[in-house]
Amino acid sequence: MDINKKNCRILIVDDEIEYQNVVALIMKDAGYYTATCSNGKEALDYLKKNDVDLVITDLRMPVMSGTELIENIQSMELNVDVLVATAYGSIEGAVDAIRLGAADYFVKSSNLDELIMKVERIIKMKHLEHKNNILIKKQNSEEVFMDSQNPEFRQLIDMCNRTADTNINILLLGESGVGKEVVANYIHRKSNRAKEPFVPVNCQVFPEGVIESELFGHEKGAFTGAVGKRVGKFEEANYGTLFLDEIGDLPINTQVKLLRALETRSIERIGSNNRISLDVRFIFATNKDLNMEIEKGLFRDDLLYRINTLTLTIPPLRQRREDIPELINFFVRKTIIDQKKRDIIIDDDVMEYLINYDYPGNVRELKNIIERMIALSRGGRITMEELMLPGKNKYSIFGISGDTVSLRDARGEFEKQYISDILRKNEWNVEKSAGLLGITSRQLWNKISQYDLHRPE
8 A cells, every 4th residue: 555654744752852863763764754742741732733643652751641642632532643652661551551542552672663664554554544434425325325124125226226217207205304315316326317417406495486487497587586597407407317305395386387397398487488398307205195285285186197107105214223223333434524533432322222213303313313422422432411312311212201200100101102103103003003012902992092192194
């Protein structure tokens, strides 16, 4: 592995000036850039102002020892490795320093060629880690998200692959945060349009008077404020893929124009009579029940028939728990790099919580939780304190709030939530739910009455 040594900065810290100068000279001859300090405090001040790849430090020094220097480097989360140079009689102290986070140690009485070898090994490992971090940062979260162990989700991926090269309209259904745009982008990347634009539009964020201009574009002077021509998202996505998210929130008047565009494969800019031909792949998504929206008069049935040539339902994260550990690991690694943190240790009870939590906000919520708790972490460790949502405690996963409740109340809260979850997962089939719970249907009805549970409309 070729490394530009001139770009590698080594700081030598030793109160013995003669030894300090010898090591500095050897490192310079080996091709490294070097600087020197006489104690831990001087070194810490230098590290605060300069980028350093490796610190070679003695342990026993006045003002601030090498051990204290290592502790400060760890607590300040400085991205620098430490090599301890120690006298033969203090190897035990060097081992302790490694426990604190030093990369290796070197006995001063040893051949100095060994020191060069240890330095090169540490620098190479640091360079390799840097390259890996770049790869992780470049790695598309879509790849991790779509690499699923869940049978239902793997079937969905198979359907995406089989239809990617077709032009059929696809409707993606699923709760908020399940990754509908990620799936849409995956379909685009797997298609023969992959080199053309992928244009996502969230229909929910634009007011009724704006969404048409956003989609179809407009000519100069078409309406008050139209000071110039605007190319809409349809034209922007030409030859590529147009992803219309939250299609259930599209105003009725705009639905009519969308239906015409889908039927004729052409559009007119607002304020123009000229039709523009389109070659666009359409993917739609919503978290609403469009049949119910049709009954309310808020969505056109003929538009639904046009957009749902193939309907794919993305399962919520709580139904693909086997994927949660890998998603946690990915977001942790990526967030550590983004926030310029050192390695993070997650307590076992935090990990258990993350794996068993239901994630009503799905993958988006998981990502936000990881980012928050790493930002709040101290000393490279994450405890339940960093995990907690505002107003929650570590038992909130069971629906228990407050600092202290009686054991009876805690059991009741858990039972209520568990029964509610089983009923919801089985679409309120009481007989089936009772069988899964190991009780009779009559006993389950009594529990439903006791906890005042109601089937959602």
